[in-house]
Amino acid sequence: MVASIFTQVLFDKICDQLADGKSLREICEKKGMPNRKTFHVWCKNSQELKAQYDEACLDREDAIFDDILYIGDTAKDSKLGKLAMDAKQWTLARMNRKKYGNHITEEMVGANGGPIQIERVRLNMAPVEELPE
Template sequence: MSDASAAKKRTQKPRVEFSQEIFDRICALIADGKSVRKACAGRGMPARQTFNEWRKLTPQLQHQYDQAFLDYEESTLDDIKYIADTEKDPRRAAVMIDARKWDLKIRNRKRFGDHVRNEHTGDGGGPIKSELTLDVSQLSEEQLRALSTIRVDE
């Protein structure tokens, strides 16, 4: 790629002033599964950095953006089901589904991440019992009296 064509590709988009209509359109595209990069690539759309500045302007805009990502998760789950039901090539389907599952896991670990739960049980699945054995043969009478006053609750 020549320097001239590289410079052409890196030219900045014209500045777009904030508009609730444009913000709504970008959030709708995000909710439908588009990335912020793709949503902002269209004609008349702001640069991605500009959109990110807009969403931080007010808590309401941030909430709208967050809701778009929640809707995106549901849209992606629908896509996974659609791919599983319609894709003829099982290997292709597996790759497409795994990519979407990975994306969900990265975006929302609490809901879609791998969770490991460890449970410890004693004999026969019951509670774990602990026992403590002390050798008191080397203790003095004073130390034994002090120990006898200690109460251990089970």
């Protein structure tokens, strides 16, 4: 029987495992856990639960980042280690593009971070008769 009755203890347990780097799929497939849809319904029905889930997801990013460093330092098989690191890096970049994505953003701003000021300047120049060679 799949647990589908909400308890704060169960919700906390799920969030703790998320914060430790586990996926929601992996957690919800365990005996005694609700299915993912039930978990998401709980989050949608309560701002407090949604905030707790969001915080656990942010903590999961840190756990995944830590896993990448650990794999890089301890992998016995370099090919398998690189594969695991690349998969985690790809996932992390999609979870938080701004923090972990491989992109460059350029912004143009005016003085003191304000809007760019555009000025039109008309130059009055005397005509050049002939340019030296």
